[in-house]
Amino acid sequence: MSGRPDGEECLGDLGERQILEKVLRPRYAGVAGFGDDAAVLGVPIADRAGGELVATTDSCPTPLVTVLGEADLFHTGWLLVTINLSDLAAAGASPLGLVVNYTLPATTTVREFQRLLDGVDACVAEHGTRVVGGDLRDGGTMQLSATAIGQCLPDRRLGRAGASAGDRLLLIGQPGYLWAWAFVVAGRARLPEAQLRQVRDRAFRPTAQLTAGRVLAESGAVRATMDVSDGLFATVRTLCEANDLGARIDEDIRLDPAVESVCEQAGVRPFDLAQTWGDWSLVAAVPAGSVEAVIAALAAEAVPAREIGELAAAGGGYVLTGPGGERPWQGIAQERFSSSSWHGDGLDRMLSDLSRTG
Amino acid sequence: MSGRPDGEECLGDLGERQILEKVLRPRYAGVAGFGDDAAVLGVPIADRAGGELVATTDSCPTPLVTVLGEADLFHTGWLLVTINLSDLAAAGASPLGLVVNYTLPATTTVREFQRLLDGVDACVAEHGTRVVGGDLRDGGTMQLSATAIGQCLPDRRLGRAGASAGDRLLLIGQPGYLWAWAFVVAGRARLPEAQLRQVRDRAFRPTAQLTAGRVLAESGAVRATMDVSDGLFATVRTLCEANDLGARIDEDIRLDPAVESVCEQAGVRPFDLAQTWGDWSLVAAVPAGSVEAVIAALAAEAVPAREIGELAAAGGGYVLTGPGGERPWQGIAQERFSSSSWHGDGLDRMLSDLSRTG
Numbered sequence: 093m094s095g096r097p098d099g100e101e102c103l104g105d106l107g108e109r110q111i112l113e114k115v116l117r118p119r120y121a122g123v124a125g126f127g128d129d130a131a132v133l134g135v136p137i138a139d140r141a142g143g144e145l146v147a148t149t150d151s152c153p154t155p156l157v158t159v160l161g162e163a164d165l166f167h168t169g170w171l172l173v174t175i176n177l178s179d180l181a182a183a184g185a186s187p188l189g190l191v192v193n194y195t196l197p198a199t200t201t202v203r204e205f206q207r208l209l210d211g212v213d214a215c216v217a218e219h220g221t222r223v224v225g226g227d228l229r230d231g232g233t234m235q236l237s238a239t240a241i242g243q244c245l246p247d248r249r250l251g252r253a254g255a256s257a258g259d260r261l262l263l264i265g266q267p268g269y270l271w272a273w274a275f276v277v278a279g280r281a282r283l284p285e286a287q288l289r290q291v292r293d294r295a296f297r298p299t300a301q302l303t304a305g306r307v308l309a310e311s312g313a314v315r316a317t318m319d320v321s322d323g324l325f326a327t328v329r330t331l332c333e334a335n336d337l338g339a340r341i342d343e344d345i346r347l348d349p350a351v352e353s354v355c356e357q358a359g360v361r362p363f364d365l366a367q368t369w370g371d372w373s374l375v376a377a378v379p380a381g382s383v384e385a386v387i388a389a390l391a392a393e394a395v396p397a398r399e400i401g402e403l404a405a406a407g408g409g410y411v412l413t414g415p416g417g418e419r420p421w422q423g424i425a426q427e428r429f430s431s432s433s434w435h436g437d438g439l440d441r442m443l444s445d446l447s448r449t450g
Numbered sequence: 451m452s453g454r455p456d457g458e459e460c461l462g463d464l465g466e467r468q469i470l471e472k473v474l475r476p477r478y479a480g481v482a483g484f485g486d487d488a489a490v491l492g493v494p495i496a497d498r499a500g501g502e503l504v505a506t507t508d509s510c511p512t513p514l515v516t517v518l519g520e521a522d523l524f525h526t527g528w529l530l531v532t533i534n535l536s537d538l539a540a541a542g543a544s545p546l547g548l549v550v551n552y553t554l555p556a557t558t559t560v561r562e563f564q565r566l567l568d569g570v571d572a573c574v575a576e577h578g579t580r581v582v583g584g585d586l587r588d589g590g591t592m593q594l595s596a597t598a599i600g601q602c603l604p605d606r607r608l609g610r611a612g613a614s615a616g617d618r619l620l621l622i623g624q625p626g627y628l629w630a631w632a633f634v635v636a637g638r639a640r641l642p643e644a645q646l647r648q649v650r651d652r653a654f655r656p657t658a659q660l661t662a663g664r665v666l667a668e669s670g671a672v673r674a675t676m677d678v679s680d681g682l683f684a685t686v687r688t689l690c691e692a693n694d695l696g697a698r699i700d701e702d703i704r705l706d707p708a709v710e711s712v713c714e715q716a717g718v719r720p721f722d723l724a725q726t727w728g729d730w731s732l733v734a735a736v737p738a739g740s741v742e743a744v745i746a747a748l749a750a751e752a753v754p755a756r757e758i759g760e761l762a763a764a765g766g767g768y769v770l771t772g773p774g775g776e777r778p779w780q781g782i783a784q785e786r787f788s789s790s791s792w793h794g795d796g797l798d799r800m801l802s803d804l805s806r807t808g
Contacts, residue, residue, distance in 0.1 A: 107788035129537035129677065133503040145491040145503070147599055149549040150585045179487035191507040193551070193595045198787050227508045230787045233590070237551045239597035241505055319487065429556050429588045430465035 103205060103230070104198030111228065115202060119209060123224055133188045133224055133241055143243040145188075148179035151237035154436040156270055156370055157296050160277045165204050167296050168236065169211025175321070176240040177219055177300035178372045182319040184250040184309025185242030187302065189224035190216055192238045195231040208236075219302055248309040252334035255316040255377035257405050261328065261339065262383070264304045264390060264397040265373030267320070268351040268365040269294035271446065278443055281357035287350035294371070301374045304395045308374075311389055313382035319374050324367035325423020327375050329410065331403075335377075338408040341401035344415060359447045363412075367424055368446070369434075377403055461563060461588070462556030469586065473560060477567060481582055491546045491582055491599055501601040503546075506537035509595035512794040514628055514728055515654050518635045523562050525654050526594065527569025533679070534598040535577055535658035536730045540677040542608035542667025543600030545660065547582035548574055550596045553589040566594075577660055606667040610692040613674035613735035615763050619686065619697065620741070622662045622748060622755040623731030625678070626709040626723040627652035629804065636801055639715035645708035652729070659732045662753045666732075669747055671740035677732050682725035683781020685733050687768065689761075693735075696766040699759035702773060717805045721770075725782055726804070727792075735761055 103111055120126050152172040155162075173190065180187055192212060196205065216222050244250075273295035275281045276288065283291060301319070308314040316335065320327045328339050343363040347355070355362050376397075378386050383399055390397045401413070410421040424445065426432045461469055478484050510530040513520075531548065538545055550570060554563065574580050602608075631653035633639045634646065641649060659677070666672040674693065678685045686697050701721040705713070713720050736744050741757055748755045759771070768779040782803065784790045 103787045108786040108791075111787060129506050129508075129540055129679075133505060145546070145599075147491060147505075147547070147549050147583060147597065148487050148585075149551045149583065149597055150487075151551055151553055151587050151593075153587075182487055188503070189505070191505050191597055193507045193509055193597075195509055195593065198791075225505060225507065227595070228786065229509050229511075230791050231593075231793075235509075235553065235589075235593045237585070237595050239505065239507055239549055239551075241503075241599060321487075428466040428586065429461045429469060433466075433556075433588050435589075 100201040100203060102198060103196060103200045103202065106202065108228070115205060115209070119213070120223065123222070143246050144249050145241065145243055146180065146183050146185050146249065147239055147241045148176055149237060149239040150175045150179065151235065153434060156274060156436070159436040159439055160274060162296070165208040166211035166214070169208040170215045170297055172236050172238050173212055173215035174298050174300045174372055176238045177302055178319040178321065180240050180242040181301040181305035182250065182317045182374060183242065183244060184248055184305045184317065185244045186306060187219060187221035187240055187242045189221055190238050190240050192223055192226035193236070194226065195229045195235040197232060197234065198230045200234070219300065245309050248312065250305070250309055250314060250317040252316055252318055252331055255331060255335045255337065255403055257337055257403055258380060259315055259377040259403045260380050260383045260399050261341070261401050261403065262376045262378055262386065262397050263324070263366070263373055263400045264376060264395060265301055265371060266294065266348055266396055267371045267373050268347045268362070268368065270298065270370030271365055271368040272351045272354040274439065274443060275354050275358040275360070280443070281354040283350060283353060287353065291350050291354070298370065298372045300372055301395065303393050304374055304390055304397070307389050307393055307395065308376055308386065311382070311386050313386055314376050314378055316377040317374055319372060320369060321372070322426050323369040323424045324375070325410070325421060326426070329423070331375065331377065332406070332410070335403070336406050338404045338406050338410060339401060340404050340408070340411045340413055341421060342414060343412045345398070345400065364424070364446050369426065458559040458561060460556060461554060461558045461560065464560065466586070473563060473567070477571070478581065481580070501604050502607050503599065503601055504538065504541050504543050504607065505597055505599045506534060507595060507597040508533045508537065509593065511792055514632060514794070517794040517797055518632060520654070523566040524569035524572070527566040528573045528655055530594050530596050531570055531573035532656050532658045532730055534596045535660055536677040536679065538598050538600040539659040539663035540608065540675045540732060541600065541602060542606055542663045542675065543602045544664060545577060545579035545598055545600045547579055548596050548598050550581055550584035551594070552584065553587045553593040555590060555592060556588045558592070577658065603667050606670065608663065608667055608672060608675040610674055610676050610689055613689060613693045613695065613761055615695055615761055616738060617673055617735040617761045618738050618741045618757050619699070619759045619761065620734045620736055620744065620755050621682070621724070621731055621758045622734060622753060623659055623729060624652065624706055624754055625729045625731050626705045626720070626726065628656065628728030629723055629726040630709045630712040632797065632801060633712050633716040633718070638801070639712040641708060641711060645711065649708050649712070656728065656730045658730055659753065661751050662732055662748055662755070665747050665751055665753065666734055666744065669740070669744050671744055672734050672736055674735040675732055677730060678727060679730070680784050681727040681782045682733070683768070683779060684784070687781070689733065689735065690764070690768070693761070694764050696762045696764050696768060697759060698762050698766070698769045698771055699779060700772060701770045703756070703758065722782070722804050727784065
């Protein structure tokens with residue numbers, strides 16, 4: 093096996109042992125237990141007292157920005173970390189470390205691999221955590237997964253169950269950026285340079301809401317949480333099913349100016365952009381009397397949040413409310429192992445679906 | 451998407467939500483936090499005091515027994531768990547739980563998926579641990595990985611570093627069974643029914659040496675450990691490199707009678723079968739004065755172990771010693787991202803390599 097036609101060195105030119113020495117050791121030699129198969133979650137014992145340990149694993153789909161033409165694996169690495177940390181955020185947990193699992197073709201260049209690792213390491217650093225171990229294997233197609241391990245505050249693990257009818261739903265984070273970028277790339281909207289950069293940055297480097305998750309857990313006022321990994325509808329429906337409830341969601345939603353500008357140009361209603369996936373927001377169920385305090389606590393950490401509706405009795409189903417009255421919510425939701433499962437090949441349909449209702 | 455021609459229901463017929471309800475919930479509903487994205491490592495806090503947390507991840511190659519004709523995914527699931535728990539064993543850690551990550555084609559039948567889960571669950575149960583969470587995604591090819599999380603005894607985490615020249619090397623476990631089975635399937639050896647069943651059982655259900663790892667950690671006498679995931683040579687070489695040492699290994703080794711019978715019939719030297727991979731043995735470096743006590747402590751837990759050689763100064767390289775004198779050790783070792791990386795397609799070559807030296 094030899095390098096690519098352009099002369100770039102491939103992983104298959106190095107072999108596992110040289111990959112370890114030339115690529116991984118310089119990067120991770122400082123990690124406790126580097127070289128051992130089992131990674132050490134190097135947290136002082138005292139700091140762990142009292143809080144439940146949690147673990148979550150997710151594999152990384154082809155990022156939308158890659159489908160849209162971005163070849164740099166940095167963003168794939170960044171997304172892999174975000175996806176996993178987002179699940180810790182929804183549990184109100186703080187990360188102790190991440191283990192990564194990479195299957196890569198032997199024709200992957202060393203430079204590509206380095207960019208993948210750069211993205212992973214940049215994202216874990218952004219959240220004050222790190223890669224503590226991993227596995228690397230050659231295979232026919234790239235397949236990336238990770239496992240994030242975290243710790244909750246004592247008796248404060250958040251989850252899907254525990255919400256009641258009448259609880260308000262908060263949407264935490266800034267939705268709409270990823271698919272706004274898709275409309276820009278598709279030529280359906282134009283933005284001034286500063287907004288363009290803002291939309292691109294958020295689409296390329298989505299942020300797990302770990303800070304928000306911690307604030308929600310500390311508040312003691314939150315009854316249930318979930319991250320928006322498959323769209324707002326899928327998230328709300330899952331929350332409802334876990335608690336045998338329905339939901340009433342206000343479709344009159346304001347987004348950030350750059351995103352609203354894309355909506356207007358592309359003929360997309362803000363609510364429809366807000367209910368897409370890819371921005372790694374959180375949804376939280378909060379008793380009405382605590383909404384103001386929770387939003388203020390989030391604001392104190394510079395985390396935007398807004399009330400988007402409430403949980404209701406199961407019989408009511410999923411209802412959208414707005415200036416024009418009420419209607420059933422037929423939300424955007426991807427479901428794995430179904431025709432809606434996202435593999436990066438339904439872009440045109442997704443864009444059409446979004447603007448059809450505009 | 452519809453079922454297979456034979457009418458069997460596929461995962462693509464169900465979709466993610468029905469897979470959750472029909473397959474996963476009945477199996478895992480009792481797990482704390484079932485349905486949440488982050489799994490709970492449900493261990494009482496008091497039990498965790500003092501011991502380091504470790505995590506390890508490995509993806510699962512195509513099992514050799516599958517290459518040899520076994521279609522039942524039970525054994526793939528079993529192997530996935532064994533691979534991961536074996537790394538905990540090498541750290542001297544006890545498992546707290548496993549998170550699994552499955553990418554499966556939508557054409558996977560429900561029955562196949564159930565068998566995969568059966569194998570995973572049987573193997574974790576065998577070791578007194580369990581699956582605490584996971585991720586399921588559809589994709590073009592099956593890709594399975596897992597992450598095992600464990601806890602070491604206080605100040606007793608074992609790893610590759612810490613061995614000295616003169617330390618004896620113990621091989622812990624019963625090597626040779628997996629490739630003995632390969633010779634049987636290839637028609638190169640025949641065994642009476644009882645031995646055949648014994649060889650098949652061990653090949654199909656290899657056991658991670660968790661009990662041994664715990665005994666080694668408790669002994670306080672072990673300086674370094676590693677599991678034999680890529681063959682004995684690769685393991686000893688890695689241990690040596692981690693400690694800047696060489697090794698002298700006695701090639702006069704006795705194996706279990708069924709395995710020795712296969713060796714004799716197939717024209718393979720016992721040492722060559724012993725140095726293959728797939729039996730998930732451990733290698734441990736132990737000061738000479740402690741060898742007897744460590745082997746006795748292992749024997750008390752019914753774990754077989756034998757001294758196979760010693761660590762030496764780096765300059766001596768890797769030497770085989772035996773009745774016929776000394777010779778350099780050119781061991782069998784698979785290396786990922788190289789031509790020796792195992793993808794299940796080099797079986798004939800592997801069998802030839804093994805018997806060439808016979």
